[in-house]
Amino acid sequence: MKRFAVFVSGSGSNLQVLIDAVNMGEIDGKICAVIASKPDIFALERAEKADIPAYVFERKDYQSASEMYGEIGTLLEGLSADFIVLAGYLSILTPNIVDRFRDKIINIHPSLIPLHCGSGFYGRKVHESVLLSGDEFSGATVHFVDEGTDTGRIIRRRRVKVREGDTPDSLAARVQRAEHKLLTLVVAAMCGDRIVECGGKVRIKCKPKYGEGAIK
Numbered sequence: 066m067k068r069f070a071v072f073v074s075g076s077g078s079n080l081q082v083l084i085d086a087v088n089m090g091e092i093d094g095k096i097c098a099v100i101a102s103k104p105d106i107f108a109l110e111r112a113e114k115a116d117i118p119a120y121v122f123e124r125k126d127y128q129s130a131s132e133m134y135g136e137i138g139t140l141l142e143g144l145s146a147d148f149i150v151l152a153g154y155l156s157i158l159t160p161n162i163v164d165r166f167r168d169k170i171i172n173i174h175p176s177l178i179p180l181h182c183g184s185g186f187y188g189r190k191v192h193e194s195v196l197l198s199g200d201e202f203s204g205a206t207v208h209f210v211d212e213g214t215d216t217g218r219i220i221r222r223r224r225v226k227v228r229e230g231d232t233p234d235s236l237a238a239r240v241q242r243a244e245h246k247l248l249t250l251v252v253a254a255m256c257g258d259r260i261v262e263c264g265g266k267v268r269i270k271c272k273p274k275y276g277e278g279a280i281k
C-alpha cells in the first residue's frame with residue numbers, strides 16, 4: 066500500500082477529502098504525515114482528529130529554505146513516503162526536494178493551468194483574475210511539481226462553467242467542489258500506479274474493473 070504526505074497551509078478541506086476517501090476505501094493508501102507551513106491552521110486540527118502525525122516546518126526557523134526542505138525530505142524518507150500531495154500549500158519548494166522526489170510530488174491549483182497560475186496566483190486572486198478575463202470556464206488542475214511555479218506536467222484538469230453574476234466567492238465554491246473530486250481521483254490513481262506517460266502526455270489508467278489497462 067502506498068504511503069503519502071500531505072502539505073498544507075490553510076483550512077485543509079482537500080486534506081479532509083483525502084482523509085475521508087482513505088477511510089472509505091476509495092483511496093488504497095495511507096497518509097503517513099501532514100506537513101504544515103504554520104502552526105495555527107485548521108488543517109492541523111483535521112490531522113489530529115484523524116490521528117495522522119503532523120509536523121510544522123516554518124521557514125523562519127531555518128537559515129535557508131533549502132535547509133528546511135532537506136530536513137523535510139529526510140523526515141519523509143524516514144516515514145517511507147512514496148509521494149507528496151501539495152493541498153493548499155502556499156510555500157514554494159526548493160530544487161533539492163523537487164529533485165529528491167522527482168515525479169512524486171503533485172499539486173492542486175484552482176484554475177485551468179496554464180491560465181491564471183504562477184507567481185502571485187493563489188486563493189481569491191485566481192478567481193478574481195478568471196472573472197476579469199471573461200473566460201467561459203474555470204476549473205481545477207492537478208500537476209506534477211517541477212522547479213517552476215505551476216509549470217509541471219499536467220495530470221488531469223476538471224472544468225467549471227463560469228456563471229453570469231458569479232463573484233470570486235461563488236466561483237471559488239464550485240471550483241473547490243471540482244478540486245475535491247479531481248484530487249481524490251488523481252491520488253487514487255497515484256496509489257494504484259495508474260498514472261502513465263502515453264504519447265508524450267500524462268494519462269490515468271482506469272481501475273481494472275473498467276477493463277484491465279484501459280486508458281481514460
Ligand code: GRF
Binds near residue numbers: 075154174188
Ligand atoms: C485550494 O484551492 C488549492 O487549490 C489551493 O489552495 C486551496 C486550499 O484549500 N492551492 P484547502 O486548504 O484544501 O481548503
